[in-house]
Amino acid sequence: MDSRYAIGLDYGTNSVRALVVDVADGREVGSAIWTYAHGHQGVVLDKDPNVARQHPADYLKGAELTIVEALAAAADTVPGFAPSQVAGIGVDTTGSTPMPVDANGIPLALQKRWAENPAAMAWLWKDHTGWAEAAEITKRAAEMRPQYLAKIGGVYSSEWFYSKILHCLHTAPDVFDAAHSWIELADFVPAAMTGTLHPDTFIAGICAAGHKAMYCKEWGGYPDAEFLAKLDPKLASLRDRLTPRVKAVDSAVGGLSPEWSQKTGLKAGIPVAVGAFDCHLGAIGAGVAPGVLVKIIGTSTCDITVKVNSDKLADVPGVCGIVDGSVLPGYFGLEAGQSAVGDIFNWFVEYVKPAGLGHVELTEQAAKLKPGESGLVALDWNNGNRTILVDQRLTGLLLGQTLYTTPAEIYRALVEATAFGALTIINRFEEYGVAIDTVVNCGGIAEKNAFVMQLYADVTGRPMKVSRSAQTPALGSAIAAAVVAKAHPDFATAIKAMTGLKEKVYQPDPAAHAVYKDLYAIYRTLHDAFGTETGRGNLASIMKQLIDIRSKARS
């Protein structure tokens, strides 16, 4: 056939990637990556560590640059490849990453007047400035609309849509008033590429709307005006200017515009799929199915699974969202996650800079240590806790240091802390009837770091599998592109054809797992003591337990 390729565009925290994929077998034939130009590694920061913004101009420039370069790479790889063989485009992004737009749907930051104003830029997922607003939304919802909270794990996060918008309203009212509406990055890119940014044509994805904007058919779409008015009357009136057209990734928002055809060399009119979050399309790229938990491990993690939407499903406390169709049409999408994983390791290497050691040397040294021999335990909360506590106002903790504690010991404790966090999520799913039979990992750490994967297997006591693709979000986006371009009849067929696992499976070591059972009990005691009002473990014994475990490990 002539149209045998699909493009996935993947917008990460620091960079955007374009991936050209063969729809027949998922082969990745061309790829390109570009780091956003604004701020520090693509993120506009402030002395307030809660601030994290991005410039929308980077999103457009990044799409153009990476598509052109990925197509050139495909032409180098595949004899006879032509951009005209690309049948469709899919887009995944970070989120909730909302931005204010004008009456034509154009982001304010693309206009000269607002170009340098951080409040007018995109509010990156990890922007936590809206923590007080998040608490207010949670409180109001608990009083007025408990059903809203039930679907999002019981707590509305500072990382989400309305927290950010309300914080803008409180702290940058000029920007709020200048905005006609707010849109998600996941919806901005497909609309920009298809010329459908205008409110009359704009389409939003169910993924962002359902997981971050409390959109649900059960209560008629977005949260009702009465509720929003209690937060601020201006928020209630904004509701009417949020798009009523909300669709899943098996729909296209439109065809590629002539302008974007010219920019990229792709055929005008090829369908661009509804956008979704990187982890949701990443789960598709890793072969998500009922019983399969896909962990996308990067700076943070998203943990995704699905459950047939005809099944009964209890609300799962602390799980960020349960949205019908947010991952795959016909299934509940369940999203959990850790607010920082790679970011914690990066903090240690880039901010603490211990003994000038990089990740490679620290990993080598840490891998030589036995479980428990450092006497350390850490909490993985340097960026808050997304699941199961849904609380961004939590911070890191390291316990057990002596006068001889080494950087490698601390590094290993940080890796272990993220593994304990991962186990806490798996346990929570299973406690509420969502069985996890298989864990598939993807992302850079899963790809490259055998030490981390083995440690995750040892801590969880479960085999760790790794997705065949190194670029599951982009691959998942390409799968959505293949579906909307009708290269496959449905997602199940497309996933079967286009995804796979690596041969290497990390099996848990029983002896290590036994030690980690004890360490996890200590982690959980600290987790509950610092993270919940009801944690009542005996902390007076914690340090001594660790010393006992240390002595045993060293003997």
Add this chain to the structure above:
Amino acid sequence: MDSRYAIGLDYGTNSVRALVVDVADGREVGSAIWTYAHGHQGVVLDKDPNVARQHPADYLKGAELTIVEALAAAADTVPGFAPSQVAGIGVDTTGSTPMPVDANGIPLALQKRWAENPAAMAWLWKDHTGWAEAAEITKRAAEMRPQYLAKIGGVYSSEWFYSKILHCLHTAPDVFDAAHSWIELADFVPAAMTGTLHPDTFIAGICAAGHKAMYCKEWGGYPDAEFLAKLDPKLASLRDRLTPRVKAVDSAVGGLSPEWSQKTGLKAGIPVAVGAFDCHLGAIGAGVAPGVLVKIIGTSTCDITVKVNSDKLADVPGVCGIVDGSVLPGYFGLEAGQSAVGDIFNWFVEYVKPAGLGHVELTEQAAKLKPGESGLVALDWNNGNRTILVDQRLTGLLLGQTLYTTPAEIYRALVEATAFGALTIINRFEEYGVAIDTVVNCGGIAEKNAFVMQLYADVTGRPMKVSRSAQTPALGSAIAAAVVAKAHPDFATAIKAMTGLKEKVYQPDPAAHAVYKDLYAIYRTLHDAFGTETGRGNLASIMKQLIDIRSKARS
């Protein structure tokens, strides 16, 4: 007068110092220092981080080398100076640093057969191998002899005499059986220099015996045989081989032996004072008196005050020891301390090696931060907690890290943690009727680090004064030498003549103190939660409180 000088010998953790002092005004005219030859910086280590030993040969070699060099330095400084003008010698050391000796009082490690055996060496104060034995001694004493515990703060420490001896008995019985008796470093050096090591002539100091070996006239000296037999019958029989002659620092153990006269060039027969711990003689060198707390700040701290022994004095829980005459004759000596202060800063610089920064750069950067702005709080327990918890099986804790936490912020949090520990000790004294009107600091950190001293003033809300002498333990030893040589009629006269304060006094800043009041409340909550069975603070709010303090500090 012809005999106008005194020598103080100060045995620290890593090195020994000799100081030649003018008895008229305390002027320090010559000084020399030598780092012990064995092990890492004078400490013999092991893969078990609890092990810390020293070789007795280093003690003798160090005395000879430093006295000779200090006398040469004095001759360079003072025209007409002659070693024959030295009237006496005083000795202070670390402790409890006991060592096994043979029937002639010679340390086993000075004999070829035992020279390389760490169990036959001196068990340095910070050796914590006897933690289980310490717990056993505490338990037995609580059952049988609560009066023993009342005087030592309620808990017998792994750093002390019998914990180490009992651990030797359990783990190196050949060494225990080969030993006729055990003596403290503080008593070994004066005895060696005066030829009184033999059990028939050996004299022990009340300072070590009272604070570490539970020696008290009230119950007839050392703990009774019935009690010791419950720990081990061999320990009970050892009791008869501990010296019955226990004296304070206003006595001499004897006159300098001809052998040592020849080694050093000093006059034979000049008195050598009874030895005491560095912090006790350091307190004398800093001008200790009722109401004056002397803080000797080094790798660890000793906090010393005195109270007239005709006063009523309740037992002070967690204060390491209350011993009549241990510091000054006629006064109760009260000793508290922190198990690590400089050692914690050294750990961060030398083990974590953050960004290649040394103490100077970290101090510079940390000094620019405002109280509370890091959002961090730490516990100063990397080496356990001596006062007020008396528990070596506690470890470090750092809480509040984000993805942006810097080395300087951590360094400042560690300094603050030691200040909170210092405040906890002052508060404990005052809660039990020991008023503290003045705090005099000494030691390298007090001398050189204005940032630390100002921070201590801000945290405690009290002025921090600094001793005039940089070598208060050695000066205190020289004062004891002056007293036993009858250059002054008593300690009060000698202290008045020979000690003083620096002009610079660090005054607390009220705004900083207000922030530190809040941070100290958080420290205390963590302290009690991890350090006591009864700590019941609400930890769930801790991280949020720190974030609130941080926001306020940054705004």
